[in-house]
Amino acid sequence: MTDLASSATPSAAVVAETDDSAARLHRNLFIAIAVLLAIAPFVAYPVFVMKVLCFALFALAFNLLLGYGGLLSFGHAAYFGMASYVSAYTAKNWGLTPELAILLGTAVAAALGLVFGALAIRRQGIYFAMITLALAQMAFFFSLQTPRFTGGEDGIQAVPRGKLFGLISLADDRALYWLVAAIFMGGLLLIYRIIHSPFGQVCKAIRDNEPRAISLGYRASQYKLAVFVLSAGLAGLAGATKAIVFQLASLTDVYWTMSGEVVLMTLVGGLGTVFGPIVGAAVIVAMQNYLAGLGSWVLVVQGVIFVACVLLFREGIVGVISKWIKKPL
Amino acid sequence: MFELLGVPPQALFGQVLLGLINGSFYAILSLGLAVIFGLLNIINFAHGAQYMMGAFVAWMCLNYLGINYWAALVVAPILVGATGIVIERLLLARIAKYDHLYGLLLTFGLALIIQGLFRNYYGSSGLPYGIPPQLTGGQNLGFMFLPTYRGWVVVASLIVCLATWFMIEKTKLGSYLRAATENPTLTQAFGINVPLLVTLTYGFGVALAAFAGVLAAPIYAVNPNMGADLIIVVFAVVVIGGMGSIMGAIVTGFSLGLIEGLTKVFYPEASSTVIFIIMVLVLLVKPAGLFGRAA
Numbered sequence: 001m002t003d004l005a006s007s008a009t010p011s012a013a014v015v016a017e018t019d020d021s022a023a024r025l026h027r028n029l030f031i032a033i034a035v036l037l038a039i040a041p042f043v044a045y046p047v048f049v050m051k052v053l054c055f056a057l058f059a060l061a062f063n064l065l066l067g068y069g070g071l072l073s074f075g076h077a078a079y080f081g082m083a084s085y086v087s088a089y090t091a092k093n094w095g096l097t098p099e100l101a102i103l104l105g106t107a108v109a110a111a112l113g114l115v116f117g118a119l120a121i122r123r124q125g126i127y128f129a130m131i132t133l134a135l136a137q138m139a140f141f142f143s144l145q146t147p148r149f150t151g152g153e154d155g156i157q158a159v160p161r162g163k164l165f166g167l168i169s170l171a172d173d174r175a176l177y178w179l180v181a182a183i184f185m186g187g188l189l190l191i192y193r194i195i196h197s198p199f200g201q202v203c204k205a206i207r208d209n210e211p212r213a214i215s216l217g218y219r220a221s222q223y224k225l226a227v228f229v230l231s232a233g234l235a236g237l238a239g240a241t242k243a244i245v246f247q248l249a250s251l252t253d254v255y256w257t258m259s260g261e262v263v264l265m266t267l268v269g270g271l272g273t274v275f276g277p278i279v280g281a282a283v284i285v286a287m288q289n290y291l292a293g294l295g296s297w298v299l300v301v302q303g304v305i306f307v308a309c310v311l312l313f314r315e316g317i318v319g320v321i322s323k324w325i326k327k328p329l
Numbered sequence: 330m331f332e333l334l335g336v337p338p339q340a341l342f343g344q345v346l347l348g349l350i351n352g353s354f355y356a357i358l359s360l361g362l363a364v365i366f367g368l369l370n371i372i373n374f375a376h377g378a379q380y381m382m383g384a385f386v387a388w389m390c391l392n393y394l395g396i397n398y399w400a401a402l403v404v405a406p407i408l409v410g411a412t413g414i415v416i417e418r419l420l421l422a423r424i425a426k427y428d429h430l431y432g433l434l435l436t437f438g439l440a441l442i443i444q445g446l447f448r449n450y451y452g453s454s455g456l457p458y459g460i461p462p463q464l465t466g467g468q469n470l471g472f473m474f475l476p477t478y479r480g481w482v483v484v485a486s487l488i489v490c491l492a493t494w495f496m497i498e499k500t501k502l503g504s505y506l507r508a509a510t511e512n513p514t515l516t517q518a519f520g521i522n523v524p525l526l527v528t529l530t531y532g533f534g535v536a537l538a539a540f541a542g543v544l545a546a547p548i549y550a551v552n553p554n555m556g557a558d559l560i561i562v563v564f565a566v567v568v569i570g571g572m573g574s575i576m577g578a579i580v581t582g583f584s585l586g587l588i589e590g591l592t593k594v595f596y597p598e599a600s601s602t603v604i605f606i607i608m609v610l611v612l613l614v615k616p617a618g619l620f621g622r623a624a
Contacts, residue, residue: 122616126372130564137561138605299445306438
């Protein structure tokens with residue numbers, strides 16, 4: 001359907017030749033990421049690292065849909081934001097333990113993804129992007145108009161971090177960090193597994209040539225819906241975790257600017273690369289932290305990065321490195 | 330005082346008029362989107378920002394240069410359209426050969442830049458823009474009070490929409506445009522300068538958005554955020570109508586505005602979501618859109 005993602009990955013022949021060495025490289029990268037995660041809280045501010053991890057997981061989920069499903073959703077804030085509301089609400093008002101609140105948020109996001117996805121995959125390309133955006137705006141208005149559930153303009157504040165499994169207190173940033181790091185690593189490995197499974201291969205085939213995949217007997221719309229639900233659910237996992245980390249769920253999480261941010265992170269890191277969204281999220285979150293005092297200039301800077309990436313840097317950071325070392329990343 | 334369906338007629342017709350005004354903006358904006366999409370195959374995400382620019386240019390003309398509303402109605406679309414031409418030449422033309430979704434991402438970035446810049450210099454609180462003296466006051470029509478300016482907005486939008494329809498469907502220039510939409514390579518082979526046509530089309534679409542912005546300036550405060558949420562509703566309008574037909578875009582825009590106005594009377598809670606709900610229903614029943622051609 002689109003060359004948006006496939007243009008970033010090396011040709012199939014290169015992939016086949018380097019399959020073994022690429023797998024080895026990826027394994028080493030996973031080990032490197034695990035080591036980085038283990039030392040990060042001792043060298044950097046844990047809350048900042050947790051923010052990066054939440055957004056990195058969000059961008060990974062988005063990239064699963066765009067990079068491997070070929071579907072550009074402009075409404076991923078809906079799943080991120082609604083999951084964040086659900087986990088904040090249940091942790092605060094029902095007194096759920098954090099892991100249950102996060103799981104419930106994820107489940108709601110996946111269910112929402114099932115409904116929105118089933119509608120959106122009825123159209124393709126540009127229409128798909130507009131429909132997902134419009135549906136997400138509907139979720140935004142729902143959040144705005146149900147202050148009893150979402151707290152309206154104030155959001156849900158002072159969400160308790162609670163005790164993991166009712167035993168381990170997460171009030172300390174370090175303690176919470178290990179949970180977030182585990183969720184991130186789990187999400188990353190799951191997405192890697194999905195991409196490299198037979199299911200992922202069929203998704204890529206549909207992305208590259210939908211009529212051909214259909215003629216080979218694959219039910220394209222079922223695969224598209226499945227990858228949409230997976231992506232929405234994982235975006236929800238990121239949003240639900242974010243609500244526990246910052247003890248806050250607000251309208252910002254469900255607004256269209258959030259959908260734009262996740263697109264930007266993925267674009268900067270590299271569309272259709274496994275590790276790109278992580279790099280992109282780190283870059284954008286660091287930039288937002290650094291520029292936080294500049295107010296609306298952040299918007300301008302983000303816009304300039306968007307335009308510059310589309311014009312000059314379509315492969316993204318990891319995409320360029322991948323081309324350089326001639327291995328898929 | 331008599332009542333209609335349990336609603337006082339003043340309130341009912343007042344909302345119907347407001348709905349028609351919103352419908353005018355939906356119609357002009359979705360028309361511009363459809364014209365641009367036809368030739369460039371991209372969705373112009375900056376459309377809302379360019380609508381906002383139209384309102385701001387009118388405000389600047391009045392406050393810095395003393396140019397009144399009537400002149401601004403012509404000057405603002407030309408100026409904003411000219412920025413559109415620059416954008417097309419410098420940016421959009423360079424990515425035309427790549428996936429069309431890149432056009433969406435690029436114009437989204439442009440929208441962020443434009444909105445951010447205006448917010449930096451003018452804040453988010455909104456600037457007042459007076460109704461021109463010739464159009465102040467209103468008429469009492471017996472069943473309702475019609476503010477003259479609001480009536481003018483509906484009439485002016487209808488005229489512009491129909492003129493655009495006439496130009497595209499009935500003139501020689503329009504036939505070039507339709508030919509280039511259908512098959513740009515063949516049209517170029519017949520000696521028509523298609524790249525120039527593409528540039529002018531983008532400029533024209535942007536100018537339409539700016540025109541809507543000038544019309545909106547006296548009704549809504551001139552605000553950097555005025556186009557941001559509107560454009561998403563217009564996207565839903567475009568999905569409902571389908572972008573295949575010019576008349577379809579006009580009819581869909583006005584009728585959805587009307588439906589939104591009526592929703593405000595009978596079930597105000599749903600008024601901000603009713604268009605999205607209609608979009609869902611249309612997707613279920615006729616995925617290609619009411620006036621769209623199946624892909």
